[in-house]
Amino acid sequence: MNRKLNYNPSEIEPKLEEYWQKNKVYKVIEDKTRKKYYCLDFFPYPSGSSLSVGHCRNYIPTDVLSRFRKMKGYNVLHPMGWDAFGLPAENYAIKNKKHPQDTTVENVANFKKQLSILGLSFDWEREINSTDPSYYRWTQWFFILLFKKGLAYQKVAEQWWCPSCKTVLANEQVEEGKCWRCGSIVTRKGLKQWFFRITSYADRLLNDLDKIDWPEKIKLMQRNWIGRKEGINIEYQIEGIDEKITCFTTRPDTNFGATFIVIAPENPLVKKITKSVSKKSVEKYIEETKRKSEIDRIAEGHKKTGVFTGSYAINNLNNKKLPIWISDFVLMSVGTGAVVGVPGHDLRDFEFAITFKLPIVRVVVGADADNLEITKKEQVQEEEGKIINSEFLNGLDIHTATKKMMDYLEKKGWGKRTVNYKMRDWLISRQRYWGAPIPIIHCEKCGVVPVSEESLPVLLPEVDNFEPTGTGESPLSKNKDFVNTTCPKCGGKAKRETDTQDGFACSSWYFLRYADPQNDKKPFEKNKIDYWCPVDLYVGGAEHAVMHLLYARFFTKVMYDEGVVSFEEPFIKLMNQGMILASDGRKMSKSFGNVITPNSVVNKYGADALRLYEMFIGPFEQEVSWDDSGIKGTRKFLDKVWQFVTEKNKGNKEDLQADVKIEKALHKTIKKIEADFYEFKFNTVVSTLMEFMNLATYLKNSLSEKMHNDISEKLVTILAPITPYIAEELWKQISNDKKSIHEHSWPIYNENLVKDDIVEIPVQINGKIRDKLFVSTTITEEELKKIILESKKIKIMLNNKKIQRFIYVKDRLVNIVVV
Structure with missing residues (x-):
C-alpha cells in the first residue's frame, strides 16, 4: 500500500x-x-x-x-x-x-x-x-404545436422597446423603467408581435402552485404576477355624451362611497372625454407616462400623479357626479383600464384623493367603531367591518354586502360579474438575430402558415451584419435568400417570418x-x-420567478394536454x-x-x-x-x-x-x-x-x-x-x-x-426545574425514582410535602407533582 x-x-x-x-x-x-x-x-x-x-x-x-x-x-x-x-x-x-x-x-x-x-x-x-440546430429544431416544433392549438398568435401592440438592445421586451424584462439586461431606459413602440397565450393557463398555473415544494416567496411572486381577482364590471354613464365607462372592482359594497373615477392614460376614452381646457395637460401627462414601466407605475409607495379630464360620470346608485381623472397607476392591460375611486376604503384611492383634494366618504365602520371623518391612512378600512351610509346595505358585513351589491347591479343591468388577471400573454418575438427563427411563413393567398415539420429546423442563416436595425425589423429581414421562400400550402411565393424567438422559449x-x-x-x-x-x-x-419558472410550467402543461408528457409540473422541489x-x-x-x-x-x-x-x-x-x-x-x-x-x-x-x-x-x-x-x-x-x-x-x-x-x-x-x-x-x-x-x-x-449511554434528565417540581441528573439510558423508572427521592437537594425542595404524582418521560424529564 x-x-x-x-x-x-x-x-x-x-x-x-x-x-x-x-x-x-x-x-x-x-x-x-x-x-x-x-x-x-x-x-x-x-x-x-x-x-x-x-x-x-x-x-x-x-x-x-x-x-x-x-x-x-x-x-x-x-x-x-x-x-x-x-x-x-x-x-x-x-x-x-x-x-x-x-x-x-x-x-x-x-x-x-x-x-x-x-x-x-x-x-x-x-x-x-x-444554439445547436439539433436542439432548436425542437424549440421550433413546440412553437408550431402552440400555433396549431391557437396558443401562438400575432397582433399589433404597444410594446416596451429598448433603444440600446433595439428590440422589444416583455413586461417581466422591464425593471424600474429600464431594460433587464443592459439597463437602458425603455420606451413604448407599436409593432406586430408574436405572443404565446399563457393567460389561457392562468388558473392552472395559479392552483397548481399548491402541488409543488417551492419556496413560498417564489409561489407568492407567481400568484401576484398572475393576479387573479373575482369582481364585477360596473358601467357609469358619461355626462353629456353617449358613452359609458366600465370599471372593474372587487369591492362593489363600497360604491356608495365612490367620489371619482380614474382611467389609464392609454384608455381610448381619453380622446373622447378630455375637455379642451384640459387637453394640453392631458397630452403632456400621457407623454410622461410612456417613459414608465407598468411595474414602476403600480409599485407600492409610487407617488400618485394625475390630471383631470374635465368630464364626469354618473353613479347609478345615488346619481352623484364622479370627476374622471387620468393616472398612471391604472393600467390598460389590467381589468378595463378604469377604476372607481373609493378613498375611504382603499389606500391607493385615499392617497390619490389626498393628493388632489377629492372628497372622502366613509361607508364602512371597522371593529374599532371609528365613524369619524377619514383624514389619516390608518383610518382606511379595507379588510373588515359593517356597512353604513349605503341605503339597502346598511348593517351588513362587507362580505355579505359585496354579494348583495353584485346581485343588485346585475339585476339592474348596471354590472356583470367577471374574473380578471394581472398576467398578460407572453411576448415571444424579438427583432434580433441571435435566436431560434420563428417557423412561420407569410403567404398573400394562404395567410399565416407554419413551416412543415419535415422542413425543420429553419436554420439561422450566417450573416456578417447581425446587429439590430433599430427600425423594428429583425436583421434577418435584410437577408433576401432567407426571407423569400415558397408557401407550404399552395407552393406560391411567400416570405419567412424574420423575428426570432425569445431565449426563454429555448x-x-x-x-x-x-x-x-x-x-x-x-x-x-x-x-x-x-x-x-x-x-x-x-x-x-430567485430572479427568474416570473419569467423562466413560469414559462417552463406553462410549456409543461401544454405538453401534458397534448399527451407528450405525463406530468403537469416540471420541477417537484425548487431551491x-x-x-x-x-x-x-x-x-x-x-x-x-x-x-x-x-x-x-x-x-x-x-x-x-x-x-x-x-x-x-x-x-x-x-x-x-x-x-x-x-x-x-x-x-x-x-x-x-x-x-x-x-x-x-x-x-x-x-x-x-x-x-x-x-x-x-x-x-x-x-x-x-x-x-x-x-x-x-x-x-x-x-x-x-x-x-x-x-x-x-x-x-x-x-x-x-x-x-x-x-x-x-x-x-x-x-x-x-x-x-x-x-x-x-x-x-x-x-x-x-x-x-x-x-x-x-x-x-x-x-x-x-x-x-447515548448516558443522558441528562431535568428534574421538575410542579413544572419548575430544580435539579439535573446524569443517568444511564437503561435505568428503570423505579431506580430513577429512588435516586431522586434520596437526593439531599430534592429532599430539601420537597420539604415533606405530599407527592401526588411522579411523572417520568423516558430519557427526557421527571416532573414531581406535590401539594
Whole structure:
C-alpha cells in the first residue's frame, strides 16, 4: 500500500479528472429497476468570458447532493448544457465586436473548462446547447404545436422597446423603467408581435402552485404576477355624451362611497372625454407616462400623479357626479383600464384623493367603531367591518354586502360579474438575430402558415451584419435568400417570418431534452421522459420567478394536454441559492475589479478546498461575503484529513476506550451528515466533519491499527461526494478495491452506536426545574425514582410535602407533582 505523505491537489486533481472521463465513471444509463433522482441546475447563459465563485454556489452543492444520492443507490441524472441564444449572448458579442456564434463557442469552451476543474459529476455525453440546430429544431416544433392549438398568435401592440438592445421586451424584462439586461431606459413602440397565450393557463398555473415544494416567496411572486381577482364590471354613464365607462372592482359594497373615477392614460376614452381646457395637460401627462414601466407605475409607495379630464360620470346608485381623472397607476392591460375611486376604503384611492383634494366618504365602520371623518391612512378600512351610509346595505358585513351589491347591479343591468388577471400573454418575438427563427411563413393567398415539420429546423442563416436595425425589423429581414421562400400550402411565393424567438422559449423545455439528448426523430422518447421526469430538485436564482419558472410550467402543461408528457409540473422541489458577494460586501463585477474566479482559487488551494468552502460559507439560501480566511481554513482541514489517513499511528499503546469513543463518534457523524444532506444544511455537514476530525486527530495515537484503518476508509467514503478528488486519491492508497470510490455505497450507521449511554434528565417540581441528573439510558423508572427521592437537594425542595404524582418521560424529564 503506497501512501504519499504530502497532499498536492495540483498534482492529483488533473490526473483524476482524466481518469474519471476516460473510464466514464459518471455515465448515466437508464435502469428502470432503480429509483431515479433528477437533480438540475438552472441552464447557464454563456454570455461572459468567465464564471465567478458565485456561480459555483449552486453547481457545487447540487453536485454534492447528486453524488450522495448515487451512493444511496439512486440512478442519478445531473446534466449540464448552455442557454446560449438570446439578448445576453448577442449583447456580449456586440460589445466585443465579434460574431455571437464565435463568442458562444469561446465562452462555452471556457465555462466547460472551468466546470471541469471543480470535480463536477456531469455526464458530458448529455450536454446540450440551445444554439445547436439539433436542439432548436425542437424549440421550433413546440412553437408550431402552440400555433396549431391557437396558443401562438400575432397582433399589433404597444410594446416596451429598448433603444440600446433595439428590440422589444416583455413586461417581466422591464425593471424600474429600464431594460433587464443592459439597463437602458425603455420606451413604448407599436409593432406586430408574436405572443404565446399563457393567460389561457392562468388558473392552472395559479392552483397548481399548491402541488409543488417551492419556496413560498417564489409561489407568492407567481400568484401576484398572475393576479387573479373575482369582481364585477360596473358601467357609469358619461355626462353629456353617449358613452359609458366600465370599471372593474372587487369591492362593489363600497360604491356608495365612490367620489371619482380614474382611467389609464392609454384608455381610448381619453380622446373622447378630455375637455379642451384640459387637453394640453392631458397630452403632456400621457407623454410622461410612456417613459414608465407598468411595474414602476403600480409599485407600492409610487407617488400618485394625475390630471383631470374635465368630464364626469354618473353613479347609478345615488346619481352623484364622479370627476374622471387620468393616472398612471391604472393600467390598460389590467381589468378595463378604469377604476372607481373609493378613498375611504382603499389606500391607493385615499392617497390619490389626498393628493388632489377629492372628497372622502366613509361607508364602512371597522371593529374599532371609528365613524369619524377619514383624514389619516390608518383610518382606511379595507379588510373588515359593517356597512353604513349605503341605503339597502346598511348593517351588513362587507362580505355579505359585496354579494348583495353584485346581485343588485346585475339585476339592474348596471354590472356583470367577471374574473380578471394581472398576467398578460407572453411576448415571444424579438427583432434580433441571435435566436431560434420563428417557423412561420407569410403567404398573400394562404395567410399565416407554419413551416412543415419535415422542413425543420429553419436554420439561422450566417450573416456578417447581425446587429439590430433599430427600425423594428429583425436583421434577418435584410437577408433576401432567407426571407423569400415558397408557401407550404399552395407552393406560391411567400416570405419567412424574420423575428426570432425569445431565449426563454429555448429554456422552457430544455430539462426534458436531457432525458434523450441525441434523439433526431422527436424531442424525446416518452418512455425516457416518464422514467426521468419531472425534475426532483431544481436549483437556481430567485430572479427568474416570473419569467423562466413560469414559462417552463406553462410549456409543461401544454405538453401534458397534448399527451407528450405525463406530468403537469416540471420541477417537484425548487431551491434558491444565496448570492456570494465579494469580500468588500459588493456584488462581484468587473467594473469593481472584485471578481474571484474558480480558476484562481483552484490554482492556489485546490478544487476540493473550494468545494468545501462553498458549502461551509453559510446557509445555502443566505447571502454571504467571500472571505479568504475561510478558504484557507478548508485547505487546512484537507491537510489534516490527508495526514490522518496516510500517517501511521505514533503511539505505542492501544486504548480500547479510544476505539469505542471514535467509533461512536463516526456513526453519529454519518447519521448527522446524512440528515443534513436531505435538509440542504451543507454548512453544518462541514462543521460536523470538522468536529469529527478534531476528535479523530486527538485520539489517533491511541487507536488500534484496525480501528484507524476502518475509520480512514469510512471517512474517505463520507468525503467522496463532498471532496471527490482527495477521496479518490486516498481510496486508491488505502484500499485494495480497484473500483472508483464514486462507485461505492454510502456507509450505513449502526443505530446502537448512535444512541447515548448516558443522558441528562431535568428534574421538575410542579413544572419548575430544580435539579439535573446524569443517568444511564437503561435505568428503570423505579431506580430513577429512588435516586431522586434520596437526593439531599430534592429532599430539601420537597420539604415533606405530599407527592401526588411522579411523572417520568423516558430519557427526557421527571416532573414531581406535590401539594
